[in-house]
Amino acid sequence: MQLIDGKKISLQLQETIAKEVEQMVASGAKKPHLAAILVGNDGGSETYVASKIKACERVGFNSTLIRLPDNVTEENLLKAVHDLNNNHDVDGFIVQLPLPRHINEHNIIEAVKPSKDVDGFHPINVGRMVLNLPCYVSATPYGIVHLLSAYKIETSGKHCVVIGRSHIVGSPMSILLAKNTALGNCTVTLCHSKTKDLSSHTLKADIIICALGIPEFLKADMVKEGAVVIDVGTTRVVSAESKTGFKLKGDVKFDVVAPKCSYITPVPGGVGPMTIASLIQNTLLAAKKEIYK
Ligand code: GUN
DSSP states (O other): OEEOOHHHHHHHHHHHHHHHHHHHHHTTOOOOEEEEEEESOOHHHHHHHHHHHHHHHHHTOEEEEEEEOTTOOHHHHHHHHHHHHHOTTOOEEEEOSOOOTTSOHHHHHHHSOGGGBTTOOSHHHHHHHHTTOSOOOOHHHHHHHHHHHHTTOOOTTOEEEEEOOOTTTHHHHHHHHHSSSTTOOOEEEEEOTTOSSHHHHHTTOSEEEEOSOOTTOBOGGGSOTTEEEEEOOOEEEEOTTSTTSEEEEOSBOHHHHGGGEEEEOOSSSSHHHHHHHHHHHHHHHHHTTOSOO
């Protein structure tokens, strides 16, 4: 079994980006600039946004954090989005999800200018991804594909089971892996809460991407010997052992599943850091106007 070190690969990618930014700035370009809107003070979102801002510092980007209260109106949140759309200094921005229940997430996502949508959540970017057109690919699936590539894990002709059909991970992941590309060409089965006899699918999988958000859901008897297991789960659970009082739990019962795998990602230190590296990569593309001229 080989552990996939997402933290290491993420830092390598960020180092490469930092060198490119240094050269860009030396030749007179402005620093790339990522902005983030954070609504409320959900602990998980605070942590993720803080990691994104820290990554900006690491690679030499400018960053701006816009905090709005939990009870912000949809209208005022839309105004903050429009301000960033029109701010020429900001290359790309994200609105951290989830949003409070009184706000319609789709209205917010659709308000982001596609050329600044470095999360790749806007319907235009999702549609362009499906059609193999230049676009921002949503950060977590993009990060996973990068990890598979970094570890030279063959995807062509393999059977991949994706568990979970969220807009941000499961659905785009299933589409990316099924494409006729160097990092695709899998036969993909997309499983979800209504799938009958889930184990009958996972037991046939060469690659399992577990993205349903239920801690330790995937057990050893659901995985075939030699499978590649990618754990996207990051549920915060109370823990007396941790300084923060919380720890992250993946969707995979790691201790029992890992011995059966050829490769497996840990939580934390697997997919999470790659999501951040992908966001940084998308922001660099935005600053260079490589996707939208
Ligand atoms: N919430 C969980 N993952 C993400 C992400 O990749 N982007 C944003 N904006 N919110 C998230």
